[in-house]
Amino acid sequence: MIGATAGSPGDQPSPGTTRAIGVVVAALSGLVFGLGLIISGMTDPSKIVGFLDVAGVRGHWDPSLALVMAGALAVHAPAVRLVLRRPLLANSFVGPERSTIASPGSAEACSTPWGVRSTIDRQLVIGAVIFGIGWGLAGYCPGPGLVAASARSGGALTFVAAMVVGLFVTRALRRKKLYTCCTSRARSGSIDSHRTGCATSV
Amino acid sequence: MSALVQSFIGGALIGTAASIAWLAHGRIAGISGTITRVFDGDGGIGFRMPFLLGLVAVGVIAGITRSSAIGATVAPGGAGTLALAGLLVGVGSQLQNGCTSGHGVCGLARNSPRSWIAVATFMLTGVVTVAVVGALR
Numbered sequence: 001m002i003g004a005t006a007g008s009p010g011d012q013p014s015p016g017t018t019r020a021i022g023v024v025v026a027a028l029s030g031l032v033f034g035l036g037l038i039i040s041g042m043t044d045p046s047k048i049v050g051f052l053d054v055a056g057v058r059g060h061w062d063p064s065l066a067l068v069m070a071g072a073l074a075v076h077a078p079a080v081r082l083v084l085r086r087p088l089l090a091n092s093f094v095g096p097e098r099s100t101i102a103s104p105g106s107a108e109a110c111s112t113p114w115g116v117r118s119t120i121d122r123q124l125v126i127g128a129v130i131f132g133i134g135w136g137l138a139g140y141c142p143g144p145g146l147v148a149a150s151a152r153s154g155g156a157l158t159f160v161a162a163m164v165v166g167l168f169v170t171r172a173l174r175r176k177k178l179y180t181c182c183t184s185r186a187r188s189g190s191i192d193s194h195r196t197g198c199a200t201s202v
Numbered sequence: 203m204s205a206l207v208q209s210f211i212g213g214a215l216i217g218t219a220a221s222i223a224w225l226a227h228g229r230i231a232g233i234s235g236t237i238t239r240v241f242d243g244d245g246g247i248g249f250r251m252p253f254l255l256g257l258v259a260v261g262v263i264a265g266i267t268r269s270s271a272i273g274a275t276v277a278p279g280g281a282g283t284l285a286l287a288g289l290l291v292g293v294g295s296q297l298q299n300g301c302t303s304g305h306g307v308c309g310l311a312r313n314s315p316r317s318w319i320a321v322a323t324f325m326l327t328g329v330v331t332v333a334v335v336g337a338l339r
Contacts, residue, residue: 022248026226030252030255031257032218033256034257035215044271055329071211075214075220076221087227087228092228119316123298127298128319129324132331137287137331138275155277158288167234168292170297
């Protein structure tokens with residue numbers, strides 16, 4: 001009787017089936033995401049600029065995009081608080097802060113291109129300053145830019161092409177810097193200085 | 203439907219998509235990271251590529267059926283400004299390790315201090331940029 005209950009090893013789908021379901025679910029997630037971007041007005045640069053125009057230089061301030069964030073957080077904040085032992089279709093959660101996966105300063109954390117992601121560092125602030133200027137100039141951020149470019153909105157195509165260059169070139173430069181940092185620290189043999197060195201320079 | 207209600211519903215869909223990515227795949231639905239790491243061995247084929255294809259498919263369909271819903275560029279100075287803006291957004295996203303989705307939706311939902319700093323900072327420089335551009339025209 002026990003062997004016949006759901007969840008016994010014999011009832012598990014094959015790895016290939018799980019992978020195929022995973023691909024479909026990922027595509028579905030992208031579809032819903034894109035639909036949300038269009039319905040919310042995020043793909044319309046005039047709405048983004050209207051929201052950022054707190055000073056009212058272009059007309060009156062359009063607060064509606066604050067509601068986009070509110071709607072997204074209303075759904076997603078409870079969802080990330082659900083306690084699951086593992087994701088439904090994968091083996092583990094991949095958080096942005098690698099300290100939850102590899103302890104800070106460990107060789108493992110150093111060997112990932114992303115390093116430790118729990119400290120407020122200069123690159124975070126400088127990156128945000130640069131990002132905001134670009135966002136305010138064009139009224140596009142990555143997701144809406146990609147959707148608008150796919151809809152063949154001419155301006156968005158130019159934006160996305162330049163954005164992809166910016167993303168990949170910066171990534172290549174950061175990887176090189178991290179590698180140099182980690183190898184020099186590893187050579188000096190000090191895990192502590194290696195920790196601080198890697199965490200602040202990446 | 204009022205613009206505010208429509209924005210909220212659209213936002214809820216974005217949150218739903220991010221929740222699907224997290225609960226099913228254990229992944230952050232951050233667009234800049236998904237693009238940059240689309241060819242990476244770790245989750246590129248299984249998650250990032252199909253996710254982006256879904257996003258692109260919606261754009262293609264919307265472009266054919268309801269292009270007015272997408273909006274059009276408002277950047278002053280045309281293609282040059284758009285290219286500069288794209289470059290800044292790309293470099294900035296990579297340095298801050300996320301964008302409006304990764305920090306603004308996923309990070310804030312997790313109450314990440316990094317994301318609060320990022321969002322407050324890029325909102326501020328976005329506001330200043332729009333004010334400066336508006337004053338110059």
